[in-house]
Amino acid sequence: MTGGQRYGCMAFFPTPEALVLAARALRKADYAGIEAYTPFAVKELDEALELPGNHVALATFAGGAIGFVGMLVMEYFSAVIDYPIRVGGRPFASWPAFIPPALEMTFLFAAAGGVLAMLIGNRLPAFYHPVFHVDRFEHASQDQFVLVVRMDDSQGDLERLRAVLEGLHPSQVEVVPV
Structure with missing residues (x-):
C-alpha cells in the first residue's frame, strides 16, 4: 500500500x-x-x-474479408499481370485454382482478427x-x-x-x- x-x-x-x-x-x-x-x-x-457489446464478430468478419480479397488480388496479380504462364491451355485468370488458397487465407485472417479483437477488448496481456x-x-x-x-x-x-x-x-x- x-x-x-x-x-x-x-x-x-x-x-x-x-x-x-x-x-x-x-x-x-x-x-x-x-x-x-x-x-x-x-x-x-x-x-x-x-x-x-464487443467487436469480436466484426473484427473476425473484417479479417476474413481482408484475407479472402487480399489473396485473390495477390493471385490475380502474380498469375495474370506480373508473371503470366499458360499451362495446359487454361486462361491466365484460372479462378477455380485461386479459391483454395484464398479460403485458407480467409480462415487465417479471420482467426487472427478475432483473437486480436479479444485481446484488445480484454486489455490483455495485463501482467x-x-x-x-x-x-x-x-x-x-x-x-x-x-x-x-x-x-x-x-x-x-x-x-x-x-x-x-x-x-x-x-x-x-x-x-x-x-
Missing part, C-alpha cells in the same frame, strides 16, 4: 442474485468503473452492469491488477461473487464508497490498494 493510494473497494457476495442486485444498485447510484468476478457466467450481470493484493480474491474463481468499484475523484471519498457497499449487505468489504 504505497502512499495511501487506493484502487477502490471490493465486496464479496454469497449468491449470484445478491451480486446482480448490488450491481444494479451501484449503477443507479451513478458509480462507474464496476468490475464483477464470478466462478461461472451470470446472464443478468451483463445487463446489470450495462456492459457495451498486474490491483485486485490480486486482496488475499480473499482467489475465492472469486471458486465460490464467491465479487464486485470491485474503482475509486474516481468525482465519486467522493473511500469511506463513502465503503458505506455504500456495506449497505448492499455483502459478506465482506475490502479496500483494494494500488
Whole structure:
C-alpha cells in the first residue's frame, strides 16, 4: 500500500442474485468503473452492469474479408499481370485454382482478427491488477461473487464508497490498494 493510494473497494457476495442486485444498485447510484468476478457466467450481470457489446464478430468478419480479397488480388496479380504462364491451355485468370488458397487465407485472417479483437477488448496481456493484493480474491474463481468499484475523484471519498457497499449487505468489504 504505497502512499495511501487506493484502487477502490471490493465486496464479496454469497449468491449470484445478491451480486446482480448490488450491481444494479451501484449503477443507479451513478458509480462507474464496476468490475464483477464470478466462478461461472451470470446472464443478468451483463445487463446489470450495462456492459457495451464487443467487436469480436466484426473484427473476425473484417479479417476474413481482408484475407479472402487480399489473396485473390495477390493471385490475380502474380498469375495474370506480373508473371503470366499458360499451362495446359487454361486462361491466365484460372479462378477455380485461386479459391483454395484464398479460403485458407480467409480462415487465417479471420482467426487472427478475432483473437486480436479479444485481446484488445480484454486489455490483455495485463501482467498486474490491483485486485490480486486482496488475499480473499482467489475465492472469486471458486465460490464467491465479487464486485470491485474503482475509486474516481468525482465519486467522493473511500469511506463513502465503503458505506455504500456495506449497505448492499455483502459478506465482506475490502479496500483494494494500488
